[in-house]
Amino acid sequence: MSVLSITRLDYNSANFNQQLESRLNWDSTEDLQIHQRVMEIISAIRKCGDQALIEFTNLFDQCHFNSASELELNRELLEQAWLNLPRAQALALQAAATRIRAYAEQQKLQSWQFTEADGTVLGQKVTALDKAGLYVPGGKAAYPSSVLMNAIPAKVAGVGELIMVVPTPHGETNALVLAAAFVAGVDRVFTIGGAQAIAALAYGTETIPAVDKIVGPGNIYVATAKKLVFGQVGIDMIAGPSEILIICDGQTNPDWIAMDLFSQAEHDENAQAILISPDAAFLDQVEASMNKLLPEMERSEIITRSLLSRGAFIKVNDLNQAAEISNRIAPEHLELSVADPESLSLAIRHAGAIFMGRYTAEALGDYCAGPNHVLPTSGTARFSSPLGVYDFQKRSSLINCSEAGAKDLGKISSVLARGESLTAHARSAEFRI
Known part of the structure; x- marks a missing residue:
C-alpha cells in the first residue's frame, strides 16, 4: 500500500483562504x-x-x-427480533436507548402563558x-x-x-x-x-x-x-457527507486522533476529516499513525479516497486561530482534544456537536452518549441544530384579550392598519374599542 500523504494547509500562507475553500467544496450537483x-x-x-x-x-x-x-x-x-438478539447486542441496544431517551426528556418544550395588567392573556401552546x-x-x-x-x-x-x-x-x-x-x-x-x-x-x-x-x-x-x-x-434536513474536525494541542495520543479521523472518512469517499493543530510535529505523528493503522481498516480504500480528496491538516499559530477556522467551517462533528476544552468551547459558535476532551471520541456520540447523531452538515450548523424532541413539536400562539386590552390594542392596530390601507383590518379592531 502506498504511503498516505494528507494535504497540508498553513494559516500563515498568503493563499490560505483560497486553499481552505477549495478543500471544503464538494460536488453536490443534482443529477x-x-x-x-x-x-x-x-x-x-x-x-x-x-x-x-x-x-x-x-x-x-x-x-x-x-x-x-x-x-x-x-x-x-x-x-421476536428483540428477544432473539445475542445478549451483548441486546444490552448495548437497551443501554443506548436509555441514554438517548434520558437526554431527549430534557429537551421537551412546555406550554406557557402570562397575564398582563389589564387581564389580557398571552402565551404559547406546545403540541406534538x-x-x-x-x-x-x-x-x-x-x-x-x-x-x-x-x-x-x-x-x-x-x-x-x-x-x-x-x-x-x-x-x-x-x-x-x-x-x-x-x-x-x-x-x-x-x-x-x-x-x-x-x-x-x-x-x-x-x-x-x-x-x-x-x-x-x-x-x-x-x-x-x-x-x-x-x-x-x-x-428533518438534507444531509451532506459526514464531517469531523479535530482541534488538538498536540498532547493527545496520535493513534487516537488518527482513528477518530478514520471514523468519519470510512463513511464514503466524500466524507471530510480535518485536523487543526499549532504543533507541526504532531501533525507528522498523526500522519505516521494513519499509515500504520490504515492497513488494519476493513474500509481502507474508502478511507484513503476520502482523506486524499477532502482531508486536510491545518497548521495554526494557536488555539484561538483554530477556533476561528472551525467557526468558518461550521463542522458536523467537532472534537476539542485539548487540555482545557471548556475554555476553548466558549470560542466555538458553529458546530453540530462538540466533543470535549481527549477521552471523548466522536464515535461515542454516534451510538450511545445521549445527544442526537442527526446533525447539520456542509456548514449548515451556522443556522441549524441537531435533531431533537423540538423537531416533533409545534407551537401555537395564544391571545386572549380582555375588554380593556382590546381597546388599547385596537387603537394601535387601527393606526397601523390604516397606514397599510387595510380598512377592514382597522374597522375590525375599531369595532371593539
Missing part, C-alpha cells in the same frame, strides 16, 4: 435525470397508490409482493405532531443507532403515531434494525424504501398513512424525494 425519475415516482404514487408502491418495491428491491397488506411487519415480529415517518436504510446495511436517534425523540415528544419504512432487498430484513424499532416504540413498520416510500409517507396510499414530517437518512433518491415533498410534509 437532473435522478430528479426527473423521482418526480415520476412521486407522481405515480399519488395517482395509483398501493398499486404503484408494490410495482416499484418489487422492481427496485427484487421482492415478490402481491398485495399491500404484505408490506407491513407486525409487532410480534419486531418483538400527529404522525411522523422514519426512513431507515435496509438490506445488509444495519443502522439500529439511526432508528434510536430518530424514533426516541419523536416518542418523547408525544407523536401520536410513528411510521417506519425500511426496504428489504430480496426480502432480507435486519434483526438489529427491527429490534431497535421495538425498543424505541415504533408503532408501524413497512418494508418499502426509496423515493416511493417517501412519496407514500408524504401523500399516503390506501395502506400507508400520510404523515406530517419525514426524518431519517437515505441515498440520493431518498434525499431528492424529501426535497420534492417538502411543503406537503416537513422534513
Whole structure:
C-alpha cells in the first residue's frame, strides 16, 4: 500500500483562504435525470397508490409482493427480533436507548402563558405532531443507532403515531434494525424504501398513512424525494457527507486522533476529516499513525479516497486561530482534544456537536452518549441544530384579550392598519374599542 500523504494547509500562507475553500467544496450537483425519475415516482404514487408502491418495491428491491397488506411487519415480529438478539447486542441496544431517551426528556418544550395588567392573556401552546415517518436504510446495511436517534425523540415528544419504512432487498430484513424499532416504540413498520416510500409517507396510499414530517437518512433518491415533498410534509434536513474536525494541542495520543479521523472518512469517499493543530510535529505523528493503522481498516480504500480528496491538516499559530477556522467551517462533528476544552468551547459558535476532551471520541456520540447523531452538515450548523424532541413539536400562539386590552390594542392596530390601507383590518379592531 502506498504511503498516505494528507494535504497540508498553513494559516500563515498568503493563499490560505483560497486553499481552505477549495478543500471544503464538494460536488453536490443534482443529477437532473435522478430528479426527473423521482418526480415520476412521486407522481405515480399519488395517482395509483398501493398499486404503484408494490410495482416499484418489487422492481427496485427484487421482492415478490402481491398485495399491500404484505408490506407491513407486525409487532410480534419486531418483538421476536428483540428477544432473539445475542445478549451483548441486546444490552448495548437497551443501554443506548436509555441514554438517548434520558437526554431527549430534557429537551421537551412546555406550554406557557402570562397575564398582563389589564387581564389580557398571552402565551404559547406546545403540541406534538400527529404522525411522523422514519426512513431507515435496509438490506445488509444495519443502522439500529439511526432508528434510536430518530424514533426516541419523536416518542418523547408525544407523536401520536410513528411510521417506519425500511426496504428489504430480496426480502432480507435486519434483526438489529427491527429490534431497535421495538425498543424505541415504533408503532408501524413497512418494508418499502426509496423515493416511493417517501412519496407514500408524504401523500399516503390506501395502506400507508400520510404523515406530517419525514426524518431519517437515505441515498440520493431518498434525499431528492424529501426535497420534492417538502411543503406537503416537513422534513428533518438534507444531509451532506459526514464531517469531523479535530482541534488538538498536540498532547493527545496520535493513534487516537488518527482513528477518530478514520471514523468519519470510512463513511464514503466524500466524507471530510480535518485536523487543526499549532504543533507541526504532531501533525507528522498523526500522519505516521494513519499509515500504520490504515492497513488494519476493513474500509481502507474508502478511507484513503476520502482523506486524499477532502482531508486536510491545518497548521495554526494557536488555539484561538483554530477556533476561528472551525467557526468558518461550521463542522458536523467537532472534537476539542485539548487540555482545557471548556475554555476553548466558549470560542466555538458553529458546530453540530462538540466533543470535549481527549477521552471523548466522536464515535461515542454516534451510538450511545445521549445527544442526537442527526446533525447539520456542509456548514449548515451556522443556522441549524441537531435533531431533537423540538423537531416533533409545534407551537401555537395564544391571545386572549380582555375588554380593556382590546381597546388599547385596537387603537394601535387601527393606526397601523390604516397606514397599510387595510380598512377592514382597522374597522375590525375599531369595532371593539
